[in-house]
Amino acid sequence: MTQKDTSLTPELREEAERLAEAAKKAGLDCFPTIFEVVDYQQLNEIAAYGGFPTRYPHWRWGMEYERLSKSYTYGLSLIYEMVINTNPCYAYLLRANSMVYQKTVMAHVYGHCDFFKNNYWFSKTNRKMLDQMANHSSTIRKIMNDVGHDEVEAFIDTCLALDNLIDIHGQFKSPVKKKSLEEMESEAKRIPGKLQSKKYMDQYVNPADFLEAQKVKIQHEADQQKNFPERPERDVLKFLIDYAPISTWQKRVLEIIRDEAYYFAPQGQTKIINEGWATYWHSKMMTQLAPLNESEIVDYCDHYAGVVATHGGRLNPYKLGVELLRHVEKRWDEGKFGIDYINCDDPKVRREWNTQAGLGRQKIFEVRKFHNDITFIDEFLDEDFCHQTKMFIYDVDPKTGRQVISSRDFSKIKQQLLSQITNFGQPLIDIVDANFKNRGELLLSHQFSGVEIKHDFAIETLKCLHRIWNRPVHIETWSEDSKKRISWDGQTSSIDKA
Amino acid sequence: MYTKMESDLNRFRKIVRGKIKSSLRKFISSGDLIGRQGNKQVTIPIPRIDLPRFTFGDNQQQGVGQGKGEVGEDTSEGQPQPGEGEAGDQEGNHDLEVEVSMEELAKILGEELALPNIEDKGRENLEDKEYKYSGVLKQGPESLHHFRRTYKEALKRSIAMGNYDPKNPIIIPIKEDKRYRSYTVINKPVANAVIIYMMDVSGSMGDEQKEIVRLTSFWLDTWLSTQYKGIERRYIIHDATAKVVDQDTFYRTKESGGTLISSAYRTAVKMIEDEFKPAEWNIYLFHFSDGDNWSGNDTTECMKILEEKILPISNLFCYGQVESRYGSGQFLRDLVKHFGDNHDKVTLAQIKDRDAIMESLKIFLGTGK
Numbered sequence: 001m002t003q004k005d006t007s008l009t010p011e012l013r014e015e016a017e018r019l020a021e022a023a024k025k026a027g028l029d030c031f032p033t034i035f036e037v038v039d040y041q042q043l044n045e046i047a048a049y050g051g052f053p054t055r056y057p058h059w060r061w062g063m064e065y066e067r068l069s070k071s072y073t074y075g076l077s078l079i080y081e082m083v084i085n086t087n088p089c090y091a092y093l094l095r096a097n098s099m100v101y102q103k104t105v106m107a108h109v110y111g112h113c114d115f116f117k118n119n120y121w122f123s124k125t126n127r128k129m130l131d132q133m134a135n136h137s138s139t140i141r142k143i144m145n146d147v148g149h150d151e152v153e154a155f156i157d158t159c160l161a162l163d164n165l166i167d168i169h170g171q172f173k174s175p176v177k178k179k180s181l182e183e184m185e186s187e188a189k190r191i192p193g194k195l196q197s198k199k200y201m202d203q204y205v206n207p208a209d210f211l212e213a214q215k216v217k218i219q220h221e222a223d224q225q226k227n228f229p230e231r232p233e234r235d236v237l238k239f240l241i242d243y244a245p246i247s248t249w250q251k252r253v254l255e256i257i258r259d260e261a262y263y264f265a266p267q268g269q270t271k272i273i274n275e276g277w278a279t280y281w282h283s284k285m286m287t288q289l290a291p292l293n294e295s296e297i298v299d300y301c302d303h304y305a306g307v308v309a310t311h312g313g314r315l316n317p318y319k320l321g322v323e324l325l326r327h328v329e330k331r332w333d334e335g336k337f338g339i340d341y342i343n344c345d346d347p348k349v350r351r352e353w354n355t356q357a358g359l360g361r362q363k364i365f366e367v368r369k370f371h372n373d374i375t376f377i378d379e380f381l382d383e384d385f386c387h388q389t390k391m392f393i394y395d396v397d398p399k400t401g402r403q404v405i406s407s408r409d410f411s412k413i414k415q416q417l418l419s420q421i422t423n424f425g426q427p428l429i430d431i432v433d434a435n436f437k438n439r440g441e442l443l444l445s446h447q448f449s450g451v452e453i454k455h456d457f458a459i460e461t462l463k464c465l466h467r468i469w470n471r472p473v474h475i476e477t478w479s480e481d482s483k484k485r486i487s488w489d490g491q492t493s494s495i496d497k498a
Numbered sequence: 499m500y501t502k503m504e505s506d507l508n509r510f511r512k513i514v515r516g517k518i519k520s521s522l523r524k525f526i527s528s529g530d531l532i533g534r535q536g537n538k539q540v541t542i543p544i545p546r547i548d549l550p551r552f553t554f555g556d557n558q559q560q561g562v563g564q565g566k567g568e569v570g571e572d573t574s575e576g577q578p579q580p581g582e583g584e585a586g587d588q589e590g591n592h593d594l595e596v597e598v599s600m601e602e603l604a605k606i607l608g609e610e611l612a613l614p615n616i617e618d619k620g621r622e623n624l625e626d627k628e629y630k631y632s633g634v635l636k637q638g639p640e641s642l643h644h645f646r647r648t649y650k651e652a653l654k655r656s657i658a659m660g661n662y663d664p665k666n667p668i669i670i671p672i673k674e675d676k677r678y679r680s681y682t683v684i685n686k687p688v689a690n691a692v693i694i695y696m697m698d699v700s701g702s703m704g705d706e707q708k709e710i711v712r713l714t715s716f717w718l719d720t721w722l723s724t725q726y727k728g729i730e731r732r733y734i735i736h737d738a739t740a741k742v743v744d745q746d747t748f749y750r751t752k753e754s755g756g757t758l759i760s761s762a763y764r765t766a767v768k769m770i771e772d773e774f775k776p777a778e779w780n781i782y783l784f785h786f787s788d789g790d791n792w793s794g795n796d797t798t799e800c801m802k803i804l805e806e807k808i809l810p811i812s813n814l815f816c817y818g819q820v821e822s823r824y825g826s827g828q829f830l831r832d833l834v835k836h837f838g839d840n841h842d843k844v845t846l847a848q849i850k851d852r853d854a855i856m857e858s859l860k861i862f863l864g865t866g867k
Contacts, residue, residue: 045503048503049503053502057502057505057506057509058506058509059506059509059510059512059513060506060510060549061503061506061510062503062506062507062508062509062510062511063510063547063594065503065506065507066507066510066594066596067594070595153509157549160549161549161550161551164551164552165552310563310564310565312563312573313563313564313565313567313573314561314563314564315561315562315563315564316564319564320564389564390564390565390566391562391563391564392562392563392564392565392567392569392573393560393561393562393563394560394561394562394563394573395560402572403572403573404570404571404572404573405563405567405568405569405570405571405573406560406569406570407569408569413562416560416561416562417562420561420562425554426551426552426553426554427552427553427554429552446552451554451555452554452555453552453553453554453555454553454554454555455555457550457551457552457553457555458552460550461550461551461552463550464550475552
């Protein structure tokens with residue numbers, strides 16, 4: 001295959017520089033951004049690899065590629081743009097796109113790039129991930145050479161079944177501190193649970209009922225320590241790496257899968273706000289900061305309409321994100337915040353509220369720095385916005401089997417939306433006992449929030465887990481209003497009342 | 499940019515192939531694939547290959563949407579379009595549709611049923627030459643110059659002569675280093691084959707019976723097409739008289755009336771005499787019936803034609819008996835009585851229902867004739 005030149009044409013380069021300048025002036029703070037111009041095959045390839053052409057060998061990239069190519073051939077979908085969170089930031093442009101699209105996409109990319117660099121949730125990601133992925137790839141290839149392609153690939157499949165069992169907030173928690181020897185000694189000297197105090201204060205600081213309560217607490221803690229793990233562990237992959245009876249190469253593969261899962265996690269956490277931010281900026285740049293000329297603007301509008309369109313009433317993250325950001329901007333521009341505004345009940349006053357505060361731009365920059373989808377929606381999605389953008393809850397009508405609008409009630413909508421995006425719409429699962437029944441069996445627990453987990457999938461996943469843990473595995477969940485325990489002991493599956 | 503998609507794609511295709519293989523029985527008996535043939539490709543729907551995960555189940559029907567409408571109104575103005583707009587990462591729940599060439603499909607069929615390749619009747623005078631570039635020679639035309647091998651030779655020579663300097667790795671090939679690609683001639687017999695399908699369309703053959711015949715012939719076709727380069731198909735239907743028809747009519751016609759099987763055999767013999775010189779053609783005859791023949795006399799007549807005229811000139815005669823409510827199934831018993839179970843050129847199968855198609859294919863094609 002001949003390698004095509006992937007560098008920008010002079011025309012595009014000039015445009016990229018102009019847009020970068022405009023972005024900088026507007027306050028965006030991006031990593032250096034490298035654009036590569038590729039044809040649709042290359043773009044499909046890169047997209048199939050999740051943006052990283054250097055990934056380890058696995059059949060699912062092939063499947064994804066096949067799917068993308070097919071839908072491209074049939075004209076079902078077209079990827080315009082692909083950008084990855086690295087420093088420098090790499091973005092891919094589709095060669096066949098018109099100039100208007102290229103400009104729009106570049107502006108959009110600068111939006112993402114600023115977000116990657118400045119959003120708190122991305123702060124722990126590895127910005128040299130391209131290299132890291134290449135390292136992973138060569139490690140896995142090496143393992144494959146040693147143990148055989150099929151075996152390693154099968155093990156990767158096993159690990160991938162579990163790769164959503166990570167603790168997405170874990171990276172931001174401070175590690176649990178181990179007590180030093182001195183601390184333990186000084187603790188031992190004291191009467192259990194007694195707080196330090198001067199003698200004359202002792203009866204006030206440590207009254208009898210307090211000491212009693214402390215005793216119970218200490219007893220409880222001691223009981224917990226007998227548990228393994230001490231407290232529920234959400235980072236299942238880490239736990240398996242540390243404690244599962246697997247060989248060194250398997251451990252290495254599991255580490256790689258976990259590493260990549262953590263790398264991609266923030267993108268799942270910030271889908272709405274990230275796309276909203278990028279769309280906000282490409283629209284701002286194309287129409288105001290580095291405006292398109294008259295001959296281009298209609299094409300641009302057509303494209304924009306496609307980006308923020310809703311299909312069949314489904315929520316579109318681009319649309320929701322950009323509209324909510326603009327809503328925030330408008331509110332802070334008009335001073336619609338603070339205790340006075342919140343306590344105001346008069347709809348007319350509320351509507352006409354405008355203190356000319358002009359803080360909108362500043363506020364949305366703050367939003368992009370600190371928020372992820374959940375906090376963004378939780379904090380800013382208000383009743384006005386909900387009605388303005390015509391949100392609703394849909395449900396299946398049991399009589400007709402069709403999907404109908406079931407409610408337009410604000411609080412229900414918000415609750416539904418939040419639960420939909422919590423943990424990327426995946427069940428929250430912890431390891432609660434790694435020595436279940438005192439037989440070294442592994443017990444997981446699903447934090448039930450109203451939606452059942454899929455049983456056949458759960459059993460298949462348990463099989464994968466069993467392959468790693470090598471002892472019977474269980475998951476506690478709720479189904480049909482009672483607590484159930486789904487188990488796999490290596491031969492048979494069972495669902496029992498728990 | 500270095501890309502390595504090809505190997506991942508091949509891994510995926512291998513898995514798909516395994517999936518097709520494991521659900522081949524289903525495909526064979528359901529007829530899903532017929533009508534999905536393109537020119538040389540079949541589109542096969544296989545379930546999406548999912549990695550299991552802990553996910554929410556189907557009772558998660560609620561969701562938040564946006565748009566006009568009163569409470570209680572339908573939301574779906576149209577199905578949501580996946581991938582619209584910019585890079586979408588939502589995964590559709592669609593089945594995978596994979597395209598497989600007919601050849602590949604036949605290969606899978608062959609592997610699954612453990613079918614032997616067909617031995618040609620052997621006509622050495624009819625051969626075609628094929629050239630394959632597989633060797634390397636020291637002489638040859640410049641157009642076939644093998645650069646890599648030439649440089650390898652040159653490198654070997656310069657190292658051997660001791661004038662190779664790793665710091666300044668200049669290698670100049672001389673005439674003796676030059677290598678050229680060379681071809682070998684492979685003689686390929688040209689195999690022509692004709693398949694003559696015969697079917698009883700008398701009143702007792704119902705729609706289901708014909709569907710079974712249709713499915714069976716599709717797979718027979720698929721297999722035989724890969725074994726011969728040029729393949730001709732002829733279709734004969736019969737009740738009390740026989741007619742040569744096209745493929746469409748073959749599967750659609752429903753006649754009523756009696757059955758004289760010999761009429762079809764006679765027509766086939768005439769067709770072979772007129773069109774297909776037995777010395778040049780591999781001849782396959784497939785006859786499907788519910789086993790009812792009008793009279794014992796006619797059956798005797800059939801055996802005679804088979805024995806004297808058809809078997810000496812054909813590769814294979816297959817009789818598939820489809821079970822029907824009205825058929826007596828006598829003809830199969832008569833054939834067994836006459837030719838025995840292990841006749842060289844006669845294979846007999848009873849196709850009770852769709853599930854038996856696979857077994858009958860194995861019987862028909864398992865002989866390698």
